[in-house]
Amino acid sequence: MPIVSTQRMDLEAGSLPTHRLLTVNGEREPSEELDPYITDVDEAKLADFLRDMMVLRRMDTEATALQRQGELGLWAPLLGQEAAQIGSVRATREDDFIFPSYREHGVAWARGVKAEDLLSVWRGVTPSGWDPNEVNIACQQIVIGSQALHAAGYAMGIKFDGGTQISLGYFGDGATSQGDVNEAMVFAASYQAPVLFFCQNNQWAISEPVSLQARTQLADRAAGFGLKAWRVDGNDVLAVHAVTRAALEHVRAGQGPAFVEAVTYRMGPHTTADDPTRYRSEQELESWRAKDPIDRLTKHLESLGADVQKYLSRGETAADELAAALRQAITTMPDPQPTALFAHVYAEPHEALAQAEHDYLQYLEGFDTGESK
Amino acid sequence: MPIVSTQRMDLEAGSLPTHRLLTVNGEREPSEELDPYITDVDEAKLADFLRDMMVLRRMDTEATALQRQGELGLWAPLLGQEAAQIGSVRATREDDFIFPSYREHGVAWARGVKAEDLLSVWRGVTPSGWDPNEVNIACQQIVIGSQALHAAGYAMGIKFDGGTQISLGYFGDGATSQGDVNEAMVFAASYQAPVLFFCQNNQWAISEPVSLQARTQLADRAAGFGLKAWRVDGNDVLAVHAVTRAALEHVRAGQGPAFVEAVTYRMGPHTTADDPTRYRSEQELESWRAKDPIDRLTKHLESLGADVQKYLSRGETAADELAAALRQAITTMPDPQPTALFAHVYAEPHEALAQAEHDYLQYLEGFDTGESK
Amino acid sequence: MSRTTMIKALNTALRDAMVHDEKVVLLGEDIGTLGGVFRVTSELKKEFGAQRVVDTPLAESGIVGTAVGLAYRGFRPVVEIQFDGFTYPAFDQLVSQVAKLHYRSRGRVKMPITVRIPYGGGIGSPEHHSESPEAYFAHTAGLRVFAPSSVQDSYTMLRQAIACDDPVIFFEPKRRYHESAEITTGQVPEGVVKAQVIRSGDDVTVIGYGPTVYTLNEAALAAEDEGISLEIIDLRSLDPLDIETLADSVKHTGKVVIVHEAGPTAGLGAEIATQITEHCFDYLEHAPVRVTGFDIPYPPSRLEKFHLPDLDRILTGVDVVLRRSESAHQVGAR
């Protein structure tokens, strides 16, 4: 007799509407609230979204393959969440600063991070793959929820120094249970800081359904903190884009912090180390397959009378190119040298550590020259 | 140009009504929702509340005096919060288990804890003054918010072992910013555990106004987690009693966890070490003096045609007796012996610590006998 | 007696403890339906139900804090922290509540909470999955800290931890999870957990715990080939420390090497070295030598082989203490 129902909450329940602009069949639904935010999203832009999502999906499957072949230590697939990531990040300004979790590969890639730099961390050769200050995106965060506070603090900084940027904190449904995420909402509200929390509710935190984390909509939770909250179909790239724009406009206008809950689904395992068949059904998966974000956008483009084949093949070419280059880069990526152990532990000199490094390198040299062990 | 307004939020604002049964002049206001909960609260019971609050206030002033005289190390006055504490605790069942903060002296005292046992901790002679299992009230908690999780966990235990008790977690407005309090609401909601969170919003967390902690009503915040929430005038003992009964009924019926925000005011300093004139105005204090819970109940008894003088003098006698006994007990309370340092660190034998104790006592003996230093 | 993996031994210990005492409840992320990311709690939810094997929301302070409430209610909670690096959000509840409530309540409230933490490196994981935080807890009065190294001890010591009326931080050497051995189940020894001389020797005492003990045994074999006889001690209980067993050995050998994965500074090795120096000053022929990880954040997985004390570094430590090698520094640690 389980005390916690594992039933998914009705996506339509709760006090906030779940915004949607494209039906699962790709038909465009009008929205008085959101339409103004996407007047500029024409066929070309939609086709770009399609290409982005296709490339992303390929990067993801390629990464999974590389992990299976031992080239990566681990991989956290984003399969199914392409629309939530592309739709949102493409709404940000280049100088908005993003604090992602370990699953926001799409967000980082769309910001110009090279796929191999992303994967280098998962290969285990480096603690981080890019310069946060170059792409305005922080290191991926593994400790669940921590980055929400960093986003809130960065936004406080924007307010303090008079910037016009927005800080974004990405996290999952499970993360909303962490003290840090809730404190982040407290701080954001208190200082009316320009931050947008973007929660990808992909229904699962490893094996735990979102109903274990919350008995209300996650967006309702945020509203209780005084954040302006939106809920959106996270597999509808157009709606995600529109809602994120609306939320960013709200924040940028100085009207206070905001929260977006993108309702989506993690189609793959939690990571390559996970076996989701132990905790969820094929039916559930099937029902979400029908809501696939790429299919949906493809159908929408068809409904617009676009030359979809052209876009699809363009997307596939881009995906092929990325995959090939990625595989080449990863499989030839050299292992780090032991000196990397000690680099950057401190920004300023630390004699004891410098001594330890010196001694250790000498010790290792002993092996090379066979002098002593 | 302060970025945070220090203006008090309008007590009437927000999505939830602030329940009140007695106006500041002691007139009874009817309430369809709450009246059924206090049909048994007759003159005698009201007079008991009055006596409780009078005794409590005296205990509090006596404790403050004892601190000023060096008999206590510190004291956290509850002045002004008598109604919130007495009204709520008198609604609980004896076997409901309470997790208080350092300011819930009234709650503990009403549960049968002796005043001197309460004060012994503040005197610095012992880490705790009573047996939690005898009075169903945990040790007072100093780490802000921690006890909310303990209350949630205890309630999970009640659910697991099939008890009919309720667990109560008391905390202040400032505490709602802590991760732990928010996580406690997550856990409570997730397991639908029989817990009532009772928040005394006394407007201040040391020098920080509640508007720094939250931009919504605290009760609204709780509702966002899926808790059934009430907001009540915390200086109205009758309304507090009624709302707490309603909330406990809700929880005991298995309808899920609940939250009560009692809107009250800390009339004294945060602790005897605090100087509130540095951060709040005499006017503000004045406006709250007009809402005094004891005055209000006195006026209400008058309006009922009761012999108020009798009740007041009865209350004063009880207060006098308690104060005299308390002073006597505290001023003659012996200091603890050094052996107390080591007692109860572990429940089971710990050789190293036993050795340290043994050696230390021997060392101290050396002084007594003047043998060595 | 049956051959089993460490994971299965831990699983059996949990099951046996739950059968033995119905107040034992398990709490943690993904421990129910999934059986834990390492499957240590596999099948237990099926057997005991969701009220005794409790999947929790994703919040470690919440898990430990509600365990405190459960202990107040008379339960005996066994908490799983999914990985070592996720212990820290619960640090406040562990240090200010779990460790202190028995003292604070003057013995009236017991905190028989076991916190299981799969710990240590060597499994090629990303950041936060290979930490060795044992010193934080050994430094915290009110907690006991256990670290089994063998399949048998995983069973026995987990039973002891759960049976103990004090809180126990229970470090499981995750890199040894798949080792297997014949074990005896069902017995829960009374009394304090002691260190164990798992191999007698005359030249150097080598002390380790948890995941490194395996390598210590290898080192003993390798040293034997060179005619050096190592006495290997598995610490087992990190707090309290069984200084008698350690001191007896060092009084015999006069030399000691201490091994752990955590960085040296204010690590457990410092405490062990200091106590040994205090107890065996006149016997010591060389300062105690520590062979440990470095004082760095745990490195990316393709560097961890350089970070973890391995056979060669342990043997170099032995050489140093035997004055066959120049300096302790060459061990790659202090």
Add this chain to the structure above:
Amino acid sequence: MSRTTMIKALNTALRDAMVHDEKVVLLGEDIGTLGGVFRVTSELKKEFGAQRVVDTPLAESGIVGTAVGLAYRGFRPVVEIQFDGFTYPAFDQLVSQVAKLHYRSRGRVKMPITVRIPYGGGIGSPEHHSESPEAYFAHTAGLRVFAPSSVQDSYTMLRQAIACDDPVIFFEPKRRYHESAEITTGQVPEGVVKAQVIRSGDDVTVIGYGPTVYTLNEAALAAEDEGISLEIIDLRSLDPLDIETLADSVKHTGKVVIVHEAGPTAGLGAEIATQITEHCFDYLEHAPVRVTGFDIPYPPSRLEKFHLPDLDRILTGVDVVLRRSESAHQVGAR
């Protein structure tokens, strides 16, 4: 040169740092309007405004976590934790983020965060207001840990901490807050913070830091009366440890007593003792002696005089290391 209290010296250091660098922002509970419960930030909000002296919501993880975000934005946050015992809710952010982000980002993101913690006992406070958690942070790679003992150092070292591009946990000896002395302001020495021999002597080296240094000086005077010459070292930086200065002294005296308020097990004293043994093995005439608080939760205030290392216990430690007293145990510590 002007006579000032330690509180005022810290206040001046903050003000000077804020004038010097507009990226310095202060964050903490009650630090603005109230000026902090100890008034260390008194008047600063008036002078610099609410965007540079920021009263924060009551959440320590939030304070440190938002400081990380501010550092990402290029700020140089100085955080006040109201009392030592309230550091733990921020432990995760400190250990997994503040300490590791420079390493994680390969030097691209600096974390020049100073975390000010009024620490230690002796002021008659209730629980959680007298903790000495320095060992936790000394054990954490990526953090620096400072503990000034004097009025002058409070100023100078706080300036150094704020100027440092690494995160610094800055322990303020709250029980000495009201001491006063003439100090020089305005100078921020470059380079690493070193230990200081604050009194030269020949017989025994006595090492302390923070609030105990005062007592060490008293001990030196008392010992002098008995014809014993103590060399007193104020550690100042707890991580990195200035082992050269310590070792030089011990090589001269051959005997060392280490004093701190925290419990001994896996405390900083163990690290100091171990490093001294490593560096001075052939010079040591006695095992290093630790005079510390006990391995207990901090006791109620009317017991703290028994818990804290006082003049008599320090002198007994000296006697022990001089072999004038039987056993280190009589020091009331290991």
